[in-house]
Amino acid sequence: MKQEYIIIASLLLLFFLIWKEIKRPLRAHLALRLAASALAVVALACMIIPITYSAPAPLSSFNEIVLFTTGSSKEIPVTYKNSKKITTDASLATVAISFIPDLSVFLSAHPDISNLHILGNGISDHEWERITARQIRVSYQAPSLPAGFIKAGWPHVIRHGDKLDIYGTYHNTDNDSIKIVLTGLGTAMDSTTITKDSSQHFQLHCLPAHTGATVYELQAFKGNKLVAEEKVPVNILPGSRTRILFLSSSPGFENKFLASWLYQNNYPAAVRNTVSQGKYEQQFLNLPAVGLQHISSSLLENFDVLIADDMALSALGNNEVAAVRAQLNKGMGLILQTDSAASLSGFSRSFAIKKQAVQHASARALVLPGQGTKTKPLPAEQWFSISHDPYAQPLVTDEQASVIVSSRLSGEGRIILNTAAYTYSWVLSGNEENYSAFWSLLINKASRQARPQSKWQQSVAFPTVDIPTGLVLETTSEQPPIIKTDAGELYTTQTPYLPDTWMATWWPVHAGWQTLSGSDTVSIYVFEKGDWSSAKASELINRNTVHAAQYKSAIEKQNEVRQQEKRVPVFIFYIAFLGACTYLWWEGKRA
Amino acid sequence: MPEQKGLHIIHSLRQNWLRNYLLASLLYVLAISIVIVTAGRLAFHWSWWIIAPLFIVLAILVYWIKPFRRISPLDISSFLNHTYPQLEESSQLLLLPADSLPLLQQLQQQKLERSIQTIPVPAAMHRPLKKAFILLGAAIVFCLLTILLKPLLQHADDTKVTGNATEAPAKEVILAGISQFNVQVTPPAYTRMGKRQQEQFTLKVEEGSVVVWEIKANRKVAALQLIFNNREHIPLKPVSTDSTVWTLQRTIKEPGFYQVELEGNSSPLYTLEVIHDQPATINIITPQQYTTIEPGRKAITNLQARIADDYGIKDASIIATKASGKGESVSFKEQQLNFPVRFNEQKEVLLTRQLDLASMGLQGGDELYFYIKAVDNHGQESRSDMYFISLPDTSELLSMSGMEAGVDQFPEYFRSQRQIIMDTEKLLKEQSGISKDSFNSRSNQLGIDQKLLRLRYGKFLGEESESGGHSPDDGHDHGGEFEYGDVQSLIDQYTHKHDNAEDATFFEPEQKAQLKAILTEMWNSELKLRTFIPAEALPYEYKALRLLKDLQQKSRAYVGKTSIKMPPLKPEKRLTGNLEKITPANEPSKNQAGDELQANLRKAVAVLEQLKQRKQLAAEDQLPLSVAEKAISEKAIQQPGEFLPALSAVRAIGQAPAAAAKQDIVKAQTALQKILATTTILPQKKNERAGGLAQYYFKNLSE
Incomplete structure (x- = not known):
């Protein structure tokens, strides 16, 4: 019924009643009687016409849901008290939080959901795609970082003779410092300490002596108690053998010790020492004999590294030099040993060598910057340094930061200039470790690269x-x-x-x-499902934070209140109408 | 009779009192002894039976000390007087016989007879007993508490020890058929250690000790044997007729492991460790290894050494060799010197002896080499390092040989030092003949000479002269005449020329250090000379001369003359440069044999790692595993404590690979890790990008 008709009708009724009251001969309580009639009519009209008022709408509307994912606590934040709460993790399901098996299925079953709040570690990438495709507004609140190993990395495949470096980050929430130990084959290899209440990087090394697929363990100890343990699987392949050719202008100790070290470790090496004009002494270690009288490209094809000194290279004929250059272009490496500031062969002319002024034999420690190691002091009669060159990479410096060994690219291969000519004194003093680190660095850099299948x-x-x-x-x-x-x-x-x-x-x-x-x-x-849980959780948190920031889906503030129209209950008007009619009837009866 | 009644009462009271006191004392003593024994058990592990003698001793002590024996009836009566007013202070009357008393006392006595029977038993009589009971109760409670809490206290102590208890032996697994056994170990007699007995098969014994096993089986068995190191099978001999008790005696000399075998069942492996007798250690405290005694000092050295051994030192002596002469006519004479100490197998001894070199016949230019030799009571000899004492030769020092040829840097200074030495010796020879004043003045003069010499040397090092710094007259002379306009001569007068060739010295730091040492010796000799003790100045002078000579000769290189016979030269072939006939050496190619053992051990580690995941052993993996087992068993023979658990683990894996437990695999891997030779970093080939795309890109880039 149109509201206007009702209002007109009730007005007419009102006028009629007022006229009747005034017209009544008995004029007692006239004002009251008029008021009562007016109230009766108004109440009747209000019963028929709905009166509404606007009030803040309750928040428990079904359009908004809160998703509790793994890594959140079961406590419900105050702001979400009235929303519907779901979880995909069975362990978080309670009376208030209901369990759903799959988020995508739930969303497609409830198409009217417009707002989604995510608590905990977050959801996977494909679920994010579904949500953004449906234009649902999402907000994500990241929890605190989980305690434990939150990042870790290591080379999955190494060779026998390579160092295994494991690096990562440990998040320590305890009030005590934690000791991290790298264990392999039942023996502790390396350890470090993480201070309390901090998130710290760690780096652990070991040198495996065996081959095969092994699982190392990273263990975290608090005092004597094991707090966390994670697996580090590494595949250790047998060592690859670089083939080395030595050309030297005179027999010397340096080449002798280097050749014998390579021989003992089963590396194939061939040595050609110049004994006199055109006379060479040849030695073949772990290799069948070949003719080294004349250096040709096909001969050098069988070698990965050529270690030669300056004078020997300058004594090579033109075709031999061309052969060396051709092989350098194809990937072979050349390690040039020099012991004077003058450069005799064309290969060393690209480096500028200076002789350092030292008055007497001094011992200097060398620094291998790439590996961060500082060796024991190396005694030498004279020291050279290589001037700065933007095209050369310094490999080894001494403690005063003068470059001792530097490397340049040449075609596909490299030329490495080595001015330290007395490294064999490390072997004589029993320092096998520094010697092998130095020469492994140089030979690794120079060597021809392997072409795996x-x-x-x-x-x-x-x-x-x-x-x-x-x-x-x-x-x-x-x-x-x-x-x-x-x-x-x-x-x-x-x-x-x-x-x-x-x-x-x-x-x-x-x-x-x-x-x-x-x-x-x-x-x-x-890995099993429970392995590296902290690392996986922290990665998931990062991804979800990135997704949430990317889609810029911040939901409206909870403080903003929506207004709703609400109807005044009819009961009130009915009571008023009844009261007014009763008074009029009683008044009438009384009179 | 009534009179007797009162006396009787007093006597009986006294008896009761004495009895109560005695009981109370005994209870006190019991309580004290319980407390003492409980404390002793906690601290020193006494047994409970110590209570009995302790009780007796303390009881006697207490009985003797405490005066309750001496309670007399008079004391009782005075106590009664004190306690009960109705006795009217006169109960002592009851003690006297009625006839001896006058009438008044008799009347009183009779009155007392009546009243004494009404007195109750005094409460104070029971008090000591009550106290004693309370104390005994407390002692018993204390004792019970400590018994109950003792395991807790011990447990708390154990948990304080963190980590594995390496000394506590794991519980041994014994064959089911053995009911009882014991092992007796008798160390060798010279160690002077007593026999010991243990109820464990794991043995740690001294080398050469006799071990007797006695094993009792729970039923009659046919044979029982011990298997040593998997190689030797030694049967035990039955002792009793019913073949249940078996015994074996063996002298143990080497370590290893063994197991018991009973009718085909073998026990697990038990370790057999041997403690070797170490030879004696000798530590020479004085003198230093190289000492030089300057001429002028007394040729006496104090030798002090400490010798220690684990079981006892039998003998120690010095073996000294005297070397005299020079060049080809060096002669050696060896002699043995003893210590003035009797050795009767002490474990540690400190020895001193004075070596008088002069009495051994050493003169200038000779040297003495000695070392100490010690023998321990097992007959093992050990010797110390060789120690050297040398007496420099003065005649060589003072000689001028080798000085005439070559450039003399400081000839006159050198002669001056020689001169000072000769003058000092002359002065000492004439000391008895001349007066003290002239002796002193000559010594002073020598000191001045030494000082001048020192100053001349000190100039090279920039030391101060007597007047402090450069004297203004140094380096230039005031000629007095200068011309106007001659600026150079004017400047010359007031400058010190530092680039003068004669004065300029360019010493290396080591030379400067040596010069400083020479100056120190000259200072000391000057001191002694100036204080009129030239005898003590001599050693310093000689040392200065020796250092000077050293400094001078350092820059010389001596080349020995050789005399070899060469074949005669052919002039037509000489200097032609013909190298055709010369062929350099060509060695055949050498191949380093790959270390089969190491390769197999590495492969065994990989196989064990695979077993953790896959519970089966392929056929080709059996070989590395058996090689690993053999290597571990070799190591277990030498170091059974470390490698025996790994050996059992590897055996268990080999027998049942499908059921291999993770701890066994880890134990075996740990042992292999210890056996594998450590590697150093080795050069490797890097892997570049697979596929031809990189090559294609590179080729097109360079075009």
Whole structure:
């Protein structure tokens, strides 16, 4: 019924009643009677016409939900008291928080949800995609960082003779300092301490003496109690042997000690010492004999590093020099030993060598900046330094920061100039460690690179059972490679702009070392669900924070109140109407 | 009779009192002894039976000391008087016989007879007993508390020890058939250690000790044997007729491990460690290893040494060799000197002896080499380092040989030092003949000479002269005549020329240090000369001369003359530069044999790691595992304590690889890690990007 008609009708009724009252002969309580009639009419009208007022709307509207994910506490923050609370983690389900098996299914079953608050570690990437596709406004509140190993990294494959470096971050929330120990094969290898109430980086080293796929352990101790323990799987392959050719203009101790060190460690080496004009003394260690009289490109093809001194190179003929240059272009390395400031051969002319003024034999410690190690002092009669060169990389400096060894690129290979000519005195004093570190650095830099058949990478830091891991395979093969796993075969897709790179997604079924084979075989360690939980949690928190910031979905402030229209209850008007009618009737009866 | 009644009462009271006191004392003593024995048990682990003798001793002591024996009836009666007013202070009357008393006392006595029977038993009689009971109760409670709390206290002590208890032996696993056994160890007689007995198979014994095993089986067995190091099987001999008790005696000389075998069942491996007898350690405290006694000092050295051994030192002596002569005519004479101490197998001894070199016949230019030799009571000899004492030769010092040829840097100074020495010796020879005043003045004069010499040397080091710093007259002379306009001569008068060739010295730091040492000796000799003790100045003068000579000869290089016979030269071939006939040496190629053992051990580590995940052993993995087992067993024979658990672990894995426990695998890996040779960092080849894309890119980049 139109409200206007009712108002007109009630007004008419009102006038009629007032006229009737005035017209009544008995004029007692006229004012009261008029008021009562007016009240009756108004109440009747109000009963029919809905009177509304605006009031703040209650917050328990179904459009907003709060999602508790793993890593949040069961306490409900005050602001979300009235919203619907759900969780995907069964351990967080309580009377107030209901458990849902899957967020995407829930969202598609309730299309009217407009606001989502996420507490805890967060949700996965594909769930974020669903949410943003549906234009739901999301807010994410990151919890505090979990205690334990929140970051860790190490090389998954090393060779026997390489150092294993493990680095990471430990978040210590205890009021006590924590000791982190790297344990392998039942023996503690290295340890460090993390101060209390801090998040600190750590770096641990060890030198494995065995080969094979091994699982090391990172253990965190508080006093004597084990607080956290994580697995570090490493695959240690047998060492690769670089082949080395020595050309020297005179027999000397330096080459002798270096050749014998390589021989004892089963490295193939060939030595050619100049004894007199055109007369050479040849020595073959772990190699079958070849003719070293004439240096040709095909001879150098069989070697990875050429260690020669300046005078020997200057005594080479033109074709021999051309052969060396050709091989340098193809990737071979040249280590030039020099003991004077003058450069005799064309190879050393690109470096500017200065002789340092020392009055007598002094011993200086060398610094290997790349490895951060400082060696024991090396005694020498004279010291040289290499001037600054923007195209050369300094490899070894001495304690006064003069460059002793420096390296330049030449074609695909490198030329390394070494001015320390007395390193054999380390061997004589029994310092095997510094000697091997120095020469491993130089030979590693110089050596021709190995061309593996294929190279494997994993896209996830900790491959876990039942969680997809992306695999990237670099290989040259005509056909698309097929990766065989113990649970079946994986088919790869090629990346459009890198034709030798193939990608596949692998869902590991079993935990432990798994062997995958494409064109060659690789062992990848798959973790259990509970391994590296702190690291996975902190990574998830980071990702969710990034997602939340990217989509800029801040929900409106909770303080902003929405207004709602509410109807005054009819009961009041009914009572008023009844009261007024009763008074009129009684008044009438009384009179 | 009534009179007797009162006396009887008093006597009986006295008896009761004495009895109560005695009981109370005994209870006190019991309480005290309980407390003492409990404390002793806690601290010194006494047994409970010590209570009995302790009780007796303390009881006698207390009985003797405490005066309750001496309570007499008079004391009782005075106590009664004191306590009960109705006795009217006169109960002592009851003690006297009625006939001896006058009438008044008799009347009183009779009155007392009546009243004494009404008195109650005094409460004070029981008080000591009550106190004693309370104390005994407290002592018993204390004793019970300590017994109950003792395990807790000990547990708290144990938990304070963190980490593994390396000394507490793990519980041994014994074969089921053995009911009882004991092992008796008798160390060798010379160690003077007594026999000991243990109820454990794990042995740690001295070398050469006799071990007797006595094993009792719980039923009759046919054979029982011990297997040593997996190689020797030694059967035990039965003792009793019913073949349940078996015994074996063996002298243990080397370490290893052994197990008991009973009718085919073997026990786990038990370690057998041997404590070797170390030879004696000798530590020479004085003199230093190289000493030089300057001429002028007395040729006497004090030798002090400390010798220590684990079981006893039997003998120690000095072996001294005297070397005299020079060049090809050096002669050696060896002699043995003893210490003035009797050795009767002490474990540590401090020895001193004075070596009088002059009495041994040493003169200037001779040297004495000695070392100490010690023998311990097991017959092992040990010797110390060689120690050298040399007496420099004065004649060589004073000679001028080798000085005439070559450039003399400081000839006159050198002669001056020689001159001072000769003058000092002459002065000493004439000391008895001349007067004290002239002796002193000559000594002073020598001191002045020495001082001048020192100053001349000191100039090279920039030391102050007597007048402090450069004297204004140094380096230039005031000629007095100068011309106007001649600026140079004017300047010359007042400058010190530092680049004058004669005065300029360019000493290296070591030379400067040596010069400083020479100056120190000259200071000392000047001091002695100026204080009129030229005899003591002599050693310093000789030392200064010796250092001077050293400094001068340092820059010389001596090349020995050789005399070899060369084949005659052929002039037509000489200097032609013909190298055709010369072929350098060509060694055949050498191949370093790969270390099979190390490679197999490394592979074994990898195999064990695989076993952690995969519970089966492939056929080709059996070989590395057996090589590893052999290597660990070799090590276990030498160091059984460390490697024996790993050996049992590897054996267990080898027998049942499918059921290998993780701790066994870890134990085996730890042992292999200890055996594997450590590596150093070795050069490796880097892996570049697989696939030809990088090559293609690089080629096109360089074009």
